Amino acid sequence: MNDVTITALKLQQLSRRCDYTALAPRLQKACAGNGITAPAEVAAFVATCCVESQGLTVFAESLNYTVEALLAKFGRHRISEADARRLGRIDGVDARGAKVVVRKADQQAIANLVYGGAWGAENLGNTEPGDGWRFRGLGPGQVTGRANMAALEKAIGLPLLAHPELLADPAHGFEASARLWKAKRMGQLVYGPPEALRRAWNGGLNGLAEYKGWLVQTRNILGA
Known part of the structure; x- marks a missing residue:
C-alpha cells in the first residue's frame, strides 16, 4: 500500500476544531522525516496525538481534575x-x-x-x-518527564531541559512526538491490540477508549 500524505483537508475531516491548515504540513513533515509513512502506523500515530491533545487543539497538559x-x-x-x-x-x-x-x-x-x-x-x-x-505533558503527543526531554534535546537540538515549553509549539512538538514514537519502536505495536500500544506510550490504559475511537477515524480518513 502507498505511503500516506497528511493534508489540511484530511485533518479538517478528522478534527474541525484544530488549526488544520497550519498543522497539516508540520505533521506531514514530522511523519515523513521519521519514517512514519505506512498507513497503519500513520493512523496510529495521529490517533495517539489526537488522544493526547484533545483532537490537536491542546498542546500543554491540563491537570484541572476534580x-x-x-x-x-x-x-x-x-x-x-x-x-x-x-x-x-x-x-x-x-x-x-x-x-x-x-x-x-x-x-x-x-x-x-x-x-x-x-x-x-x-x-x-x-x-x-x-x-x-516543569516536565508535564507537552506537545501533540504529550511528551512527559525529564528523561524524555533530555533524550529529545540531544536528538533534535532544542534546549528542552531549560525550555520544555518549546514543545507546545506544534512546529517542534510534532517532531519531538515523532522522534519519541520511533525511539519507543511504536511501529511494531500498531498491528497488535490497542491496549499494548497505549501501555507503551502512556504507561497505562488511560485514554484507551478515546484512542480506539480516534483510530477508527484516522484509518478511515487516511485510507489505512
Missing part, C-alpha cells in the same frame, strides 16, 4: 485521597442550578505530586524539585 477524577486517573498509589481532596477541583451548583467551580485545582502541586517522588524518578527521570510540573 477530586474524584484524580483518584480514578492516577490511583491511590500515586495520590492519596487526602491529597486529592486538598488539591483537586471542587464543582458546585449555584442558585439557578448552573454548574460553578467552587475551588480551582492546584495544577502545579498536582503535577509535582503525581509525576514526582519515587514514582516520577523511576518512570520519568524526574529527580529535581518541580520537575513534575
Whole structure:
C-alpha cells in the first residue's frame, strides 16, 4: 500500500476544531522525516496525538481534575485521597442550578505530586524539585518527564531541559512526538491490540477508549 500524505483537508475531516491548515504540513513533515509513512502506523500515530491533545487543539497538559477524577486517573498509589481532596477541583451548583467551580485545582502541586517522588524518578527521570510540573505533558503527543526531554534535546537540538515549553509549539512538538514514537519502536505495536500500544506510550490504559475511537477515524480518513 502507498505511503500516506497528511493534508489540511484530511485533518479538517478528522478534527474541525484544530488549526488544520497550519498543522497539516508540520505533521506531514514530522511523519515523513521519521519514517512514519505506512498507513497503519500513520493512523496510529495521529490517533495517539489526537488522544493526547484533545483532537490537536491542546498542546500543554491540563491537570484541572476534580477530586474524584484524580483518584480514578492516577490511583491511590500515586495520590492519596487526602491529597486529592486538598488539591483537586471542587464543582458546585449555584442558585439557578448552573454548574460553578467552587475551588480551582492546584495544577502545579498536582503535577509535582503525581509525576514526582519515587514514582516520577523511576518512570520519568524526574529527580529535581518541580520537575513534575516543569516536565508535564507537552506537545501533540504529550511528551512527559525529564528523561524524555533530555533524550529529545540531544536528538533534535532544542534546549528542552531549560525550555520544555518549546514543545507546545506544534512546529517542534510534532517532531519531538515523532522522534519519541520511533525511539519507543511504536511501529511494531500498531498491528497488535490497542491496549499494548497505549501501555507503551502512556504507561497505562488511560485514554484507551478515546484512542480506539480516534483510530477508527484516522484509518478511515487516511485510507489505512
